Amino acid sequence: xxxxxxxxxxxxxxxxxxxxxxxxxxxxxxxxxxxxxxxxxxxxxxxxxxxxxxxxxxxxxxxxxxxxxxxxxxxxxxxxxxxxxxxxxxxxxxxxxxxx
Amino acid sequence: xxxxxxxxxxxxxxxxxxxxxxxxxxxxxxxxxxxxxxxxxxxxxxxxxxxxxxxxxxxxxxxxxxxxxxxxxxxxxxxxxxxxxxxxxxxxxxxxxxxxxxxxxxxxxxxxxxxxxxxxxxxxxxxxxxxxxxxxxxxxxxxxxxxxxxxxxxxxxxxxxxxxxxxxxxxxxxxxxxxxxxxxxxxxxxxxxxxxxxxxxxxxxxxxxxxxxxxxxxxxxxxxxxxxxxxxxxxxxxxxxxxxxxxxxxxxxxxxxxxxxxxxxxxxxxxxxxxxxxxxxxxxxxxxxxxxxxxxxxxxxxxxxxxxxxxxxxxxxxxx
Ligand code: SF4
Ligand code: SF4
Numbered sequence: 154x155x156x157x158x159x160x161x162x163x164x165x166x167x168x169x170x171x172x173x174x175x176x177x178x179x180x181x182x183x184x185x186x187x188x189x190x191x192x193x194x195x196x197x198x199x200x201x202x203x204x205x206x207x208x209x210x211x212x213x214x215x216x217x218x219x220x221x222x223x224x225x226x227x228x229x230x231x232x233x234x235x236x237x238x239x240x241x242x243x244x245x246x247x248x249x250x251x252x253x
Numbered sequence: 254x255x256x257x258x259x260x261x262x263x264x265x266x267x268x269x270x271x272x273x274x275x276x277x278x279x280x281x282x283x284x285x286x287x288x289x290x291x292x293x294x295x296x297x298x299x300x301x302x303x304x305x306x307x308x309x310x311x312x313x314x315x316x317x318x319x320x321x322x323x324x325x326x327x328x329x330x331x332x333x334x335x336x337x338x339x340x341x342x343x344x345x346x347x348x349x350x351x352x353x354x355x356x357x358x359x360x361x362x363x364x365x366x367x368x369x370x371x372x373x374x375x376x377x378x379x380x381x382x383x384x385x386x387x388x389x390x391x392x393x394x395x396x397x398x399x400x401x402x403x404x405x406x407x408x409x410x411x412x413x414x415x416x417x418x419x420x421x422x423x424x425x426x427x428x429x430x431x432x433x434x435x436x437x438x439x440x441x442x443x444x445x446x447x448x449x450x451x452x453x454x455x456x457x458x459x460x461x462x463x464x465x466x467x468x469x470x471x472x473x474x475x476x477x478x479x480x481x482x483x484x485x486x487x488x489x490x491x492x493x494x495x496x497x498x499x500x501x502x503x504x505x506x507x508x509x510x511x512x513x514x515x516x517x518x519x520x521x522x523x524x525x526x527x528x529x530x531x532x533x534x535x536x537x538x539x540x541x542x543x544x545x546x547x548x549x550x551x552x553x554x555x556x557x558x559x560x561x562x563x564x565x566x567x568x569x570x571x572x573x
Contacts, residue, residue, distance in 0.1 A: 187506055187507050187509070187523050187526065187527075188509075188512070188519065188523060213258060214258070217258050217262075217393075217515050217516075218512060218515075218516055218519060220472070220507045220509065220510075220511040220512055220523070221392055221511060222472040222476075222507035222511070223472060223476045223477070224472070224476075224500075224504065224505075224506070224507065226476070227476055227503060227504065228504075240391075240392075240394045241394075242394075243393060243394025244394040244395075244396050246258075246259075246394070247259075247262060247266075247393070247394055247395055250259065251258070251259030251260075251262065251263060252259075253259065253262060253263045253266055253395055253398075
């Protein structure tokens with residue numbers, strides 16, 4: 154069972170660097186992604202916004218597999234800053250999980 | 254097991270922090286390409302390589318090792334590697350670059366310098382102080398290490414009173430033009446890619462090339478830095494009949510290279526998809542980024558010819 158973690162939501166908000174709230178879950182990003190990443194940003198970003206930290210941590214490989222190529226971003230109808238959000242998640246992982 | 258993400262990122266970031274580069278490119282070999290060109294040291298306008306082309310042979314060598322390690326039990330030892338790396342340069346021991354590749358990457362930089370001279374641009378070079386921009390560490394999201402490094406790069410620019418920077422690849426252009434301004438207070442450098450500078454100068458070709466080729470746009474140039482027309486203008490004037498692959502221009506398809514440091518296999522699969530797109534249009538592809546160049550070349554395995562744009566430009570505009 155996935156638990157919502159309010160501290161995680163707070164932490165993300167405080168950073169002021171994560172914003173995927175405009176995402177409409179249309180799926181364009183997944184359809185064009187050259188890496189075939191189905192999870193990003195549709196589901197994974199939603200997990201972040203909802204504070205389901207465990208799910209975010211389960212998907213480290215996805216977070217680091219993104220090419221930051223922004224093909225999804227230029228096609229996104231809601232103009233979500235997908236690459237910057239992915240970079241935020243990497244920064245988070247590096248600091249909090251990998252202690253870099 | 255896949256390469257351990259945290260430890261691999263850690264090694265690359267530690268290297269940038271301790272050794273000023275993600276991989277060990279000795280200062281002497283990084284600036285060797287400029288030997289004999291008589292470029293002045295520093296100056297108001299400089300050609301900044303950001304060591305990207307020089308890094309390629311080292312990335313290549315290390316990736317060969319990584320590809321073998323990926324999915325094998327040895328991957329676990331990368332953890333130990335990170336600790337050792339703080340004292341001994343682990344990548345330096347593993348990444349033995351091929352001389353051939355070093356020479357061909359150096360030749361690209363010579364081509365670029367020749368083109369700029371032919372366009373009448375006066376520029377200097379920082380030689381061993383021409384530092385890496387930190388592009389990979391930025392992508393991997395190690396922002397503190399990146400910030401400290403960016404300040405180091407800026408200190409060198411300040412020391413030589415640099416005002417204008419001419420860049421040679423999309424990653425460095427992006428770092429200096431779009432990332433550094435958010436990291437450095439009062440940032441006021443003017444940054445242009447050499448392709449933009451050449452077009453501005455309205456350089457005229459000396460020779461018509463009469464061949465056809467596909468343009469493989471770099472994601473960063475196309476989607477971030479708005480360098481889209483310059484390469485086409487220059488190639489077109491050089492007499493090259495330009496073809497476009499199915500995903501092109503602003504919607505270009507990534508070469509897969511950015512995944513290489515952590516997932517070599519995925520990077521290769523992606524590059525193969527791009528090679529297939531290119532193959533359908535022409536057997537000759539033109540790249541403008543060292544990462545695209547090496548990734549597509551590797552994935553093509555000789556099926557198509559992949560070359561850096563500067564090789565064609567130097568033939569047409571400098572007459573060979
Ligand atoms: S394309 Fe944009 S709006 Fe659509 S799912 Fe992806 S991020 Fe959300
Ligand atoms: S930026 Fe990442 S998620 Fe978007 S298309 Fe490229 S690889 Fe896929």
